[in-house]
Amino acid sequence: MPAKQASTTGKRADAQRNIAAILDAATECLGRDPAASTSEIAKAAGVGRVTLYGHFPSRAELLDAVFVHAIEDGEEALAQVDLTGDPRDALTQLIESSWRLVDRYRSLLIAAQNTLPPGRVRELHADPMARVEKLIERGRKQGAFRKDLPTSWLVGVMHNVMHGAADEITAGRVTPDKAAAYITTTILAAFTPPGDRVPD
Amino acid sequence: MPAKQASTTGKRADAQRNIAAILDAATECLGRDPAASTSEIAKAAGVGRVTLYGHFPSRAELLDAVFVHAIEDGEEALAQVDLTGDPRDALTQLIESSWRLVDRYRSLLIAAQNTLPPGRVRELHADPMARVEKLIERGRKQGAFRKDLPTSWLVGVMHNVMHGAADEITAGRVTPDKAAAYITTTILAAFTPPGDRVPD
DNA sequence: AATAACTCGAACAATGGTGTTCGATTTGAC
């Protein structure tokens, strides 16, 4: 497993500072514009473009590092969610936390998909995805979620509805405060086993 | 309303033939690669790049014309669908037809979103969207679909689930023959009013 | 205070696309 990140170990203090500044600036810039250039990012970091390339061999690898960072941040938040209770309640909680992350890192994801080698994004999503999968599997065994569709499909539906919500907000058709409720209501209904009553 | 298309009226026969060939080739190329270049398209059309620019002032306007074409083709197909019966049955039919179109024109849509001015894609989707909206509204009045979420949200969910399905196919996690059924099942459940039983 | 690490801007090459201009040639229309 290659260490893609610019490892800060052994680097001088100012170098470490700059690497952090570049990562922060990149997160910010790419969060605004998925096509942000290295010049733009370097400027936002208060650093010369040469310095940026001194720490990250290419734009793609910088983006990879930023993405890894974002995933780690996300994992931290998601790890807080208690998934042990009623599957529907747990899913509600998980959606609420996930939604915040999707909303924050949406543009970054687009950048990653446009730049990183195919499969890399999914590879980095493995952990959060496994979390969702596990919950869905448990919900199915307990009869809370439907079993007539593949788990992977249900995971995908949740993913797509959340990202779709982000689009709706961008287009101004949904206000951010209502989004989470819409998503939850929609997903809970979609996951309900055939023959059961739709909740709420 | 500006006539964006290269109007064929008054043009010579060979010019009309070439315009058609360019549109066809563009549909094909952009359907394979949303970033297809004008050189690529011209070559595929069996035409010089200069000729292409002779008929379409810019890549963007060519793309617009192609997109308009695709929408017209889609409208033709969707107009065949009988939407008068039971709303759930009608929605199932509508999804099946829409899905075929989404599957066919997916890559083209991406190209359009990357190139056309913001809002233009939605503008061109107005007609097919109105069709879906109208059906949903009727379904709500008859108690077949839920009323606790905005119609525009439900339209968006349908849209996102279909495009998500296309991604799943691209990723090889879903086979094309099963996609329509998955989508229908998911959407019908998501649209079911709270308290009602999920169908099938 | 010595040294190696780091940073800087400016300049460069390479790439890959868009859109235009040229003059010569072919082809359709009437």
Add this chain to the structure above:
DNA sequence: GTCAAATCGAACACCATTGTTCGAGTTATT
């Protein structure tokens, strides 16, 4: 058969971006 319309490839200017090289200057570390 005439003439305008349409075509062709080659060449051009243009622009933005990536990634590199240079040499001179600055800064952390010891």
